[in-house]
Amino acid sequence: MSLLKLENIKKIYQQGKIDVQAIRGISLEIKKSEFTTIFGPSGSGKTTLLNLIGCLDKPTSGEIYYDGSKKLSTLSKNELSDFRRYNLGFIFQGHNLIPVLTAFENVEFAIRIINEISKKERRKKVLDILKSVGLEGLEERRPNELSGGQKQRVAIARALVKNPKLVLADEPTANLDSETSEEVLDIMLKMNQKLGTTFIFSTHDPQVMRYARRLIEIRDGKVTQDKQGEDLDVPH
Amino acid sequence: MFLTKMALKNLARNKKRTIITALVISLGIVIFLVSDSLIVGMEEISIDNNINLLTSHLQIMDKNYWDNKEELPLNNLLDDNLLVVNQIKEELDIEKSTKRLYFPANINNGREEYPISVIGVEVNTDSEVFKLEQYLLEGQSLKNGNNAVIGKKLANLMGFELGEYITLLFKTKEGTFNTIEAELVGTLDTSHPEINEYHVYIPLQDAQNALGLDGKVSRYFFRLEGKEESIPVTNEINSILNRKSSNIKAYNWEKLSEDILAMTRQGNIENLIMLIVIIILAAVGVINIVILSVLERLEEIGMMKALGLKMREIVYIFVIESAGIGLLGSAVGIIIGFIGVYLLTNIGIDVGSITGGETTFGIPIIDRLYGGWRPNAFIFIFFFGIITSVLASILPARWGAKKDPVKAIYHK
């Protein structure tokens, strides 16, 4: 079942007087519970594509549909905020945690602003997700008391705690060593399998590609490869 | 609530900056409270001076005289041995009273004329009510006979020396010119510019004779135990007077000090200037701190937007943070201000040496100035500090919240 459909998306940035075509017409369909890797070198347009999918940016032309029918171009800024609040999770290159909040509070943030469940339930949810990313016992630590990998796990927990339909991760391992990177990706994959959350993450690191279940390669703002299952030549 | 808590936690992120900004606000608040206290103190002094030198605690006069009293008219006068006055003094147990006759005149030194107010005073009772004698600079106080006491400034202006004769030119009730020549026996240097420059005191009898108003006075004056008594006593006197259904009415010093109350309004203008200073201090501090925070936390803002926070929620975070700074600054300011005002009211400041005994702010001043308390000022400025901080933060917070999330996240 299609969760997300991109139809001939283009994104042009104005750089001074020159128009830079970051995305030159991409059409894609992502199904529910897919674990998709977007691969490409720096400057290929991966981040721009993720930002467009994450409603942080608007395409210059083309349309993005969620759940088959929801047209993103018709939503106002506030509606987009609400859409993100309820449906999307983000993991960034940097962890972007709030330094004055503990690990627990940083994760809680994401559901605190949804306000649909009781305090008790909320607490349980946060503790569960922190446990499942392997941070049990570290809940009360502040970001500066955590290692890089631990911080990124908090960020993953924050993205997942609200059970989003889609988690977008832009180079989640970029600032991590290879061992930690694998830990993080293991967790993401585990969560994908456990919760059925759809993941899209970008990377330029061939090392990471072996975690891909579907691999989309982008160069110069265009999809150059889109392979899954047996077609993937990387070992799992 | 969560956002509020987070905003307040943010206060601790850059403690130095928060404290400095809060202290700037505190400084403004201390300045305001101290100056307000001084203004209250000055009001106090000028009211006391006014009572001692000009108004006394309460006066009685004809109702119609009251309406035109500024012109010192010669009609609607009172008899100088009113029975009801004796009755009032007896019934209310007031001992000290006197009476005066006022009229406008020109003082003349043979070369120039200068318009002044002449006050005919009852020589043996005036000092029971008024404290003019304390301010006698040279010579002696008024006695019976052809003599006058005038302000030092007026004496200098006209070039009069003690022992010389001053000439007063004025019109009687019938509009006919008359003159008085009186020996200058004393000069006054009071804290009241009006007395120093515009008043000429002569014996009541001389004034009555020259005006053809024998047995008439403009007003009666009373000194009570304290100025707090003047309102109840005034009311009691008025009920006695009403019983007699006379045209005479009593007025307390507050009613008589309208010009001083106008000064208070001027004091309020000074307060307003102080408030503007605080607004500028607080606003600059707060705007600065919000801009710095926004720039520092761009990634965080981007992340919060990605999480789905709306613009107004992000604005809210910064505004609450600023309110926290305002609260901190106001609280500290009020504590320091309290100490400052306490010192001012109990120890005072030596202004005699600063001003050389001249007047400042147009308000009469004595050697040592004491502050006064005005609890409302504390309450007001506390909230004012917070509200100013909040208002100042809104624009820069909006600027921050408007940042494009993509650029905010990837600004490096």
Place this chain on the structure above:
Amino acid sequence: MKKVILLLVIFVFLFSYSIFAVTADEIIQKRDDNEYLKTARVESKMVINNNNRKLEKVMISLIDGNKALVEFTNPMDRGTKFLKREDNLWMFFPDAEDVVKLSGHMLERGMMGSDFSYKDMMESEKLTELYNFEIIEEQEYQKRPCYVIEGIKKQGAEATYYKRIVWIDKERHIGLKEELYAESGKLLKEIVVQEVQEFDHRWYPTKSVMEDKLRENTSTEFIIESIEFNPEIPEGTFSLQSLQ
């Protein structure tokens, strides 16, 4: 015979008494009538001396009964106008382009800085109603035979000066000198006529000097340059509109 003599004495006494009593008022009235301009256009000059400073003011006055319009023409005051109607006085300042009604204390100031107060210029009541006049002497003054008449304010009368002593030319009915006193007896002002001229079989003072006796070295000369009797005065001259 005795009776006749007695009668004569009484008669003479009564006659002379009545002559004197009536004469003082009459003389004053005659002077006032003589100096009173019913309808005239007067060009005059005021020289104000104040401690070596000298100010000259030139004016043209139109007079009709108790109405008068005065316009200053010297450079400093050009365009300043006064309008008097009965007991009211208005002033127009060209700089402020505004008409002000003068009243109360303002009327006691010296007019345009002179020793004449506005009030002095305004007195319109008959002097004989305000004062009890009495001939106190006959005297030669300025080589003219004069009556010296003293007027004391009547009880209750609202007159500016308590006492005035006037030297009136017996033949020409002009006041040649006048002294004005305060109630205390102090001499306040003195007006001395320095030049007289005959217009139309009528003697008129053309130069007089007023001194404020309370202030040294100040005096105001009032000089009439020309008088035109019964001139044509356009209608509306004495309206407030004409001031502007």
